[in-house]
Amino acid sequence: MASKVTFLGLLALSCYVASAADQSPLQDFCVANRNSTVLVNGFACKDPKLVEASDFMFTGLHLLGNTSNPVGSRATPVTVAQVPGLNTLGISMVRLDFAPFGVNPPHTHPRGSEILTVLKGRLEVGFVTSNPENRLITAILRKGDVFVFPVGLVHFQRNIRNGKAIAIGAFNSQNAGVITIANAVFGSKPDISSVVLQKAFQVDQNVISQLQKKF
Template identity: 50%
Template sequence: MASLWSMLPTLVLIAILQPQGSLADADTLQDFCVKIPTPAVHVNGFQCKDPAQVEASDFTSTVLKNPGNTSNGLGAAVTPANALTFPGLNTQGMSAARIDLANGGLNPPHFHPRATELLYLAQGTLLVGFVTSTSENQLYALKINAGELFVFPKGLVHFQLNLGPGPALAFSSFNSQNAGTSQAAKALFVSNPIINDVVLEKALQLSAAEVQRLRALISKI
């Protein structure tokens, strides 16, 4: 009996944490909660618009209608439709994005800390892939064509490369109203404030000059 009581705190902690691991955003407690443009306080999500002021237009958006500008160093543009850009998505536990890729364009290695991504390729041919979080760092990558789907598990580093010829267009959905995105290269080399050079030199086995060169290069992307 004594040993059972000693295990009780651990059992309670497991009971609290285990259900959370299988959830995306928390379930909504009402039909909708349209985001207020300028909230007065910071909350996990956004304050709700007065239901009496809600209109049908709050539940539609043209944010993914037009192509993004791919005239950059990566040849890629990602346009998000989340609770920040589409207020009607607030508390709905989902969001989307448009991915435009010029011929040879790359959506570079990145991850979404709060969501799984399901990508639908509408036009073109992509090389897509993700790397597992295991010690083997297993890569799962393949070529997909228009009309095909690919899923990127939550929190794993992944990428999309346009194999051409011509531009590619994809749409992604996420099981979070704000999936978050962290590009590996930018997180390492152009954080604010920047990571100490010695950390990058040792972690990546680079010279001081190479770190500075990469900082300058990545800051322009």
């Protein structure tokens, strides 16, 4: 009797876990209706009768990104914000352009894993595992190489050559999100207390103040 109760309990738990996972689309598509005032986890659907080919298209991924910025890189996203037809499909992508020795600074994607393919140049890439190990897993990628960044982990890319580099990233989310660590920590609005940051980074308050001014 006890084993039967245990089995039924495990069965109920597995059903609960299954129901808690993302659901598969229940229709052909759900093009995002950006004018809707309905708040849902994603976007409300546009009337299918009003859907057009342009809802599923993005033009310009062949264009070089402007890398004239302090970090020397530029991301051109193709998410549900650019392509309404991605709504509910669980996919998106990004083009990454790097100036010579440019960096895509340490960041995370809270809602999606990323698979990166190098199209041009040579990149140093890596991610850091979670506490307490905080192990850096890194590699040098050449044209045609692929690397995976697990969801939520801090990662980066760096152009190690004196020439431009290009990569394409794909995500298992319509909007994987981006949290750039330096911007979030030192550029929050309002500022995180300098006392908190001093304790966290074990540096003088003047250093914290300088970093907050930069971001």
